[in-house]
Amino acid sequence: MKKSWKSLKKNGKGGAKDSYKRLKKFSYTRGFFVLDNQVLLELAEKYGTPLYVYDYEIIERNFKALRKELSKHLVDFKIAYALKAAPLVDLCRFLNSMGAIFEAVSIGETYTALKADVEPSKILFDGVSKSPHEIRKAIELGLQSIHVESLDEIFDVASEAERQRKVQNIGIRLNLDVEVETHKGLKTSTRYSKFGIPLYRFKANIEKVLGLKSISVKGLHFHLGSNLQSERPYKEALKKILELLRENEELAENLTYIDVGGGFPAKLDKTLEIASKLGVWIRNVFLNEFPGLTIIVEPGRFLVAEAGVLLTRVNYVKEIYGKKWALVDAGMNDFIRPALYGAKHNIECISCRETRQETYSIGGPICESTDVFAENVNLPTLFRGDILVLKEAGAYGISMASNYNQRPRPAVIGVYKGQVKFVKRRETIAELLNL
Numbered sequence: 001m002k003k004s005w006k007s008l009k010k011n012g013k014g015g016a017k018d019s020y021k022r023l024k025k026f027s028y029t030r031g032f033f034v035l036d037n038q039v040l041l042e043l044a045e046k047y048g049t050p051l052y053v054y055d056y057e058i059i060e061r062n063f064k065a066l067r068k069e070l071s072k073h074l075v076d077f078k079i080a081y082a083l084k085a086a087p088l089v090d091l092c093r094f095l096n097s098m099g100a101i102f103e104a105v106s107i108g109e110t111y112t113a114l115k116a117d118v119e120p121s122k123i124l125f126d127g128v129s130k131s132p133h134e135i136r137k138a139i140e141l142g143l144q145s146i147h148v149e150s151l152d153e154i155f156d157v158a159s160e161a162e163r164q165r166k167v168q169n170i171g172i173r174l175n176l177d178v179e180v181e182t183h184k185g186l187k188t189s190t191r192y193s194k195f196g197i198p199l200y201r202f203k204a205n206i207e208k209v210l211g212l213k214s215i216s217v218k219g220l221h222f223h224l225g226s227n228l229q230s231e232r233p234y235k236e237a238l239k240k241i242l243e244l245l246r247e248n249e250e251l252a253e254n255l256t257y258i259d260v261g262g263g264f265p266a267k268l269d270k271t272l273e274i275a276s277k278l279g280v281w282i283r284n285v286f287l288n289e290f291p292g293l294t295i296i297v298e299p300g301r302f303l304v305a306e307a308g309v310l311l312t313r314v315n316y317v318k319e320i321y322g323k324k325w326a327l328v329d330a331g332m333n334d335f336i337r338p339a340l341y342g343a344k345h346n347i348e349c350i351s352c353r354e355t356r357q358e359t360y361s362i363g364g365p366i367c368e369s370t371d372v373f374a375e376n377v378n379l380p381t382l383f384r385g386d387i388l389v390l391k392e393a394g395a396y397g398i399s400m401a402s403n404y405n406q407r408p409r410p411a412v413i414g415v416y417k418g419q420v421k422f423v424k425r426r427e428t429i430a431e432l433l434n435l
Contacts, residue, residue: 076292101124101296149173150197305392333404337393360377
């Protein structure tokens with residue numbers, strides 16, 4: 001890695017390695033792996049709050065566990081990290097070193113991967129509404145494949161590739177009308193979703209698409225939604241693709257991969273269970289009929305959610321008509337999931353010394369009534385200056401952070417084997433004011 005990992009000083013004596021030797025590195029509370037509280041407190045004091053902290057060993061554990069599970073059932077597969085979960089250059093560099101490929105949904109995410117020395121041939125370019133500029137750059141860069149989501153986009157890619165005198169590999173993102181059990185905002189392949197090309201429309205235009213000389217249809221792609229709890233919807237989608245390939249020999253002969261998207265839950269055991277059952281079915285059913293295809297999965301949340309926490313400091317504790325509020329320095333601008341999706345994240349006080357429990361609602365500084373991380377949670381008696389940790393905040397936290405209320409976005413710290421580094425520095429007011 002280009003950035004060096006440095007020891008974290010502890011009261012001017014020794015570093016993080018010493019701290020880890022003295023203290024148990026991980027605790028396991030309510031299903032969450034977390035860095036030792038003393039280390040998190042050191043980081044909060046040294047780098048300020050709000051602060052995201054990622055434990056790279058958890059990311060490494062998750063990636064290797066998924067790779068091992070898939071390898072039991074599939075000969076040819078690739079794990080594509082979904083950058084939208086946490087588009088951090090250093091994190092991409094880390095995953096690249098383990099053999100990941102990458103799924104980007106914008107040119108910005110694409111350049112994030114390129115900045116991490118990821119080869120263009122290892123980047124899949126998704127996105128439901130790509131601009132002409134994005135299509136042009138994707139072809140110029142020589143990305144592995146562009147996943148197209150409408151017939152017009154197919155013709156746009158073909159036209160631009162012809163202008164550049166190239167043959168561009170594409171994947172067809174299909175809307176397979178598969179219902180999934182998840183939050184309505186996380187469903188991405190139902191008939192009411194904006195994503196993908198309806199199967200019936202693609203079938204009606206296959207000959208025309210395959211006849212375009214400046215593109216080559218190398219893959220079929222779907223993404224059903226996020227935080228799925230079963231292999232059932234994946235199998236339902238793949239059965240529809242099986243029917244499509246049976247009906248279209250030319251399409252089947254040209255394909256090199258099937259991309260089943262992401263959607264795996266954050267919990268390690270649950271994702272491995274889904275991966276195992278899905279891998280067995282793909283091997284015994286799908287690949288038995290159409291061998292030689294590479295299977296691509298696109299985990300994001302699974303790889304990074306449990307690896308990241310958000311540290312925040314209590315600014316005020318007050319009571320309003322009998323309801324106790326702890327008002328903290330992190331807000332929905334830093335971590336929007338509770339406000340956007342009603343997501344529940346465990347919160348603990350890592351600086352509290354009181355054992356007596358009280359009931360609090362945790363609110364941020366943003367001028368919105370929805371800027372609330374939790375309602376009526378039991379915590380030790382809180383005081384100004386106490387440090388709280390929001391757990392399982394590694395996915396769709398820093399990536400969805402904004403400057404709402406003109407607040408700078410938080411810093412990100414990475415910890416790996418007792419060493420610490422800046423992953424992303426805190427935004428400054430001067431940067432906010434740049435035009």
